Amino acid sequence: MDETGSPETAGKKQREALTVSPEALTQNEKKRTMCALVIRVSTERQARNPEGSLKNQLQRLRAHIEYKTTACGEKWVEAERYILKAVSGKDSIRSREFARLFEDIRTGRVNTILCTALDRISRSVKDFLNFFEYLNQYDVEFVCLKQNYDTTTAQGRLFVTMMMALAEFEREQTSERNREASLARAERGLWNGSQLFGYDPDPKNRGHLLPNEQEAAIVNFAFDHYLKCGSIGQTAKELNRRGYRTKAYESRRGKVHPARKFGHTAVHGMIHNLAYLGKKEINKKYKDKEDIPENRKYRVVEAVWPAIVDEEKFQQVQNLLKANKNSNGNKVKPIKHNYVLNGGLIWCDKCGEQMEGRSGTSRHGKRYYYYACKNTLCRFRIPADEIERVVLERLKELVRRKDILEEIVAATNIKLRKELPQLKEERDQLDKELEKVKNLADQLLGEWDNLATAENKVFLKEKLNTLAKRRNELEVGLEDVEITIEEIERESVSKDLVKLALSNVMDAFDRASPYKQKKILNLTLQKAVVSGNRIKLALRGRPPEILALEPERMMAQNVARSAPSDWLPEEDSNL
Secondary structure, X not given: OOOOOOHHHHOXXXXXXXXXXXXXXXXXXXXXXXXXXXXXXXXXXXXXXXXXXXXXXXXXHHHHHHHHXXXXXXXXXXXXXXXXXXXXXXXXXXXXXXXXHHHHHHHOOOOEEEEOOHHHHOOOHHHHHHHHHHHHHOXXXXXXXXXXXXXXXXXXXXXXXXXXXXXXXXXXXXXXXXXXXXXXXXXXXXXXXXXXXXXXXXXXXXXXXXXXXXXXHHHHHHHHHHHHHOOXXXXXXXXXXXXXXXXXXXXXXXXXXXXOOOOHHHHHHHHHOHHHXXXXXXXXXXXXXXXXXXXXXXXXXXXXXXXXXXXXXXXXXXXXXXXXHHHOOOOOOOOOOOOOOOOXXXXXXXXXXXXXXXXXXXXXXXXXXXXXXXXXOOOOEEEHHHHHXXXXXXXXXXXXXXXXXXXXXXHHHHHHHHHHHHHHHHHHHHHHHHHHHHHHHHHHHHXXXXXXXXXXXXXXXXXXXXXXXXXXXXXHHHHHHHHHXXXXXXOOOOHHHHXXXXXXXXXXXXXXXXXXXXXXXXXXXXXXXXXXXXXXXXXXXXXXXXXXXXXXXXXXXXXXXXXXXHHOOOOOOOO
């Protein structure tokens, strides 16, 4: 093993000799300088080189210890090595090796830190200063071979801060150059990523891709199968059942990525990827953001590689993905029953708990669909087809029955008038809050000349921006309340308006697909409260939560309410 081996192996004998409690040290031993050697490289390629930077840093640090011991007559001892392989300077302080170093400092195992340069410790000013505070807390010395300084003086501390700021600036500048270069390549339609399933890197033209015929066939199969089943999970299962696997490759740094089974993430990324259309997405992580600089905005450009998926097929998949997301279901899979009252529209009148759609199978194999109370102590259930039919019939009847409609409008307006004092009080509170915000902003602007020093200008602008945002929020809220009050005072909820709204909604419901029916019903129905022999309907309106209870006489028709237990699955059936 070379000199840069892991601390658990290469330094085992030395640690066994040195690992003793501070109390057990003699006075002579306490004078020994117990050195912690910190060495770091940023990339895996550097870490794999047996004669590279890691070994050079270690040799230089050991030579310094030998010099102190032989030439200066001091007792310097290598207590432990802390080797950071392929760790960026911005993350070094939060690495496992530094966690080990902090623990050894706390227990007194080391009392001097050795490194070849400051940027081997960190390339973050904030992290390094926190690290240095920790060393001062435990009275630990810090030795850097490249930069010689005295941190006990103000000048020495200033020098260290400046050197770390330069190291951080260098790291950020390198990152910025790489980001700009990647963006420029992306604008030309070149590929900046690693491996893309369905393509192979072009060995002659960097950034170009060549279609892989075998993988391209698998990609098209994934698109086709998703159009058949409408499920990403089922598509992944079918790919794996047929023996297909992800791409196996070795990265430029030598890391081997074996082929794996397809999972939800892999298939999801595949059927969303515009690269299969021969297009390149730029700034994809900013896709839904608008208030950003122009160079960071999302856009799509033509790529330098050919498409392997037909554009019409790709668009069909995107439409199906969007439809499934909007309906929270699978539009390809046939529906056994569409529970239009799910999602908070149906409630139990016995215990006040929400009900949900369920299904079960009887002894004879017949499938039943019903709504059941979520309260396990209540267990009230009612047939799904029956309750849905009754609710829809009642909503349609509201359009035809003049007497019922008048009762609803009257009850609605009574409730609105009861809310009027509370709305006016809310308006007064908003007025007062808005006046406070305006006064505070005026006060800051009036004292701007006295307060706006070079140090305070930033904070004053932030405060004024916050006040401006709060003022806009209050003005919008005040406008909404005033509109509501105005509508209540002129009794804008009329019979004709309610009739027109119900008529439009119910006509649309009859023509809609099952996935849209629930959304349409939500526009009119706020909740249906069900008991064994009656239903109470609460309708939506403006302002929200207008409660319109249907009289019990409306239910006096020849429709079964709560069927006997033989129409529902037994308790021990396959629910």
